[in-house]
Amino acid sequence: MTRAPAPRLVATDLDGTLLDAQGRVSARTRAVLDALDARGVPVVFTTGRPIRWMEELWDDVGGHGLAICSNGGIVYDVARREVRTTRAIPVEVLVEVAARLRADLPGTVFAVEKTTGFAKEPDFMPRLAVNLAPDVPTAPLEDLVDGDVVKLLARHEDHEPEPYWERVAAAAGADVVTTWSSTGTLVEISAAGVTKATTLAVVAEEMGVGAAEVVAFGDMPNDLPMLEWAGTAYAMANAHPTVRAVADHLAPHHDEDGVATVLSELFDLPR
Missing domain, CATH: 3.40.50.1000 (HAD superfamily/HAD-like)
Structure with a gap:
């Protein structure tokens, strides 16, 4: 053979x-x-x-x-x-998707991965020590999107993981790609087609x-x-x-x- x-x-x-x-x-x-x-x-x-x-x-x-x-x-x-x-997420798309998630899933908080590093909203609680460093930029999402954002992270502390993943995917729609690689209540969001x-x-x-x-x-x-x-x-x-x-x-x-x-x-x- x-x-x-x-x-x-x-x-x-x-x-x-x-x-x-x-x-x-x-x-x-x-x-x-x-x-x-x-x-x-x-x-x-x-x-x-x-x-x-x-x-x-x-x-x-x-x-x-x-x-x-x-x-x-x-x-x-x-x-x-x-x-x-x-392959960055267009700023206007990122802000619009975040607004949808806040409306559909109140309490959702965000962080971003940029080519220059990690930044987060004040209530976004990372699970890894590297993301808790005191020099991590912290501000409302709309103030964190200067530069190329390659991944938007959405987290909620009061939902079970899989139902939250599904609701975020439905609310975000086709303007972005949603996925997850952890077992926690965290959704990773990329630009459409990425x-x-x-x-x-x-x-x-x-x-x-x-x-x-x-x-x-x-x-x-x-x-x-x-x-x-x-x-x-x-x-x-x-x-x-x-x-x-x-x-x-x-x-x-x-x-x-x-x-x-x-x-x-x-x-x-x-x-």
């Missing part, structure tokens, strides 16, 4: 997918990434993380030096340590790679468009049920080097 050609590009989410439970690249996973880099196979990180949460991971990106951050809002040139492209998939498609085309030649890995709903676009899609064993329903295959748990296990098989790497 003829073995199928190995993929020409690997796209992988980070948290809950490539990284272990401590948020690190394990020794085994690093060895697999190094082996693929040596073969000239690009591995593109596709993450909801902002650039500022990536510094300790850049060495793992590989020789091509590209990463897709903020759910497709940014393509980052790692070698140059600079933003290569930005997903991990649409930005990855542009990057892949620049590399001369088609969707059918891409293998992708993910675990949360913000990975769904990418998994649907890629020729071969793997959900992690720990993935959200919607992700497992869409993916072609199931990879082992992220804390058991699931991505590395699959890539070793696909590329016939030494164990």
Whole structure:
């Protein structure tokens, strides 16, 4: 039986997918990434993380030096340590969507991810210490939108996560893309048409790679468009049920080097 050609590009989410439970690249996973880099196979990180949460991971990106951050809002040139492209939310759209959410879900508060960093409304309570630093700009949303906003974050402290996600998506409508990658009551909002998939498609085309030649890995709903676009899609064993329903295959748990296990098989790497 003829073995199928190995993929020409690997796209992988980070948290809950490539990284272990401590948020690190394990020794085994690093060895697999190094082996693929040596073969000239690009591995593109596709993450909801902002650039500022990536510094300790850049060495793992590989020789091509590209990463897709903020759910497709940014393509980052790692070698140059600079933003290569930005897909921002138009200010008028952002302000209008926020007004709709406040009207439909009173008590919703907002934060923004910009190319220059994180900023938040006074009542937005981040869950990570890095976002609680005293120098984080804090003001009403309308005063925070100077500059390229690649992700609007909506949070509510009094709703259950999944019902809140659904109501935000309905209220926001088609002017933006809504998704989520955490288990909390937080919705991530991008510009219309901006997903991990649409930005990855542009990057892949620049590399001369088609969707059918891409293998992708993910675990949360913000990975769904990418998994649907890629020729071969793997959900992690720990993935959200919607992700497992869409993916072609199931990879082992992220804390058991699931991505590395699959890539070793696909590329016939030494164990």
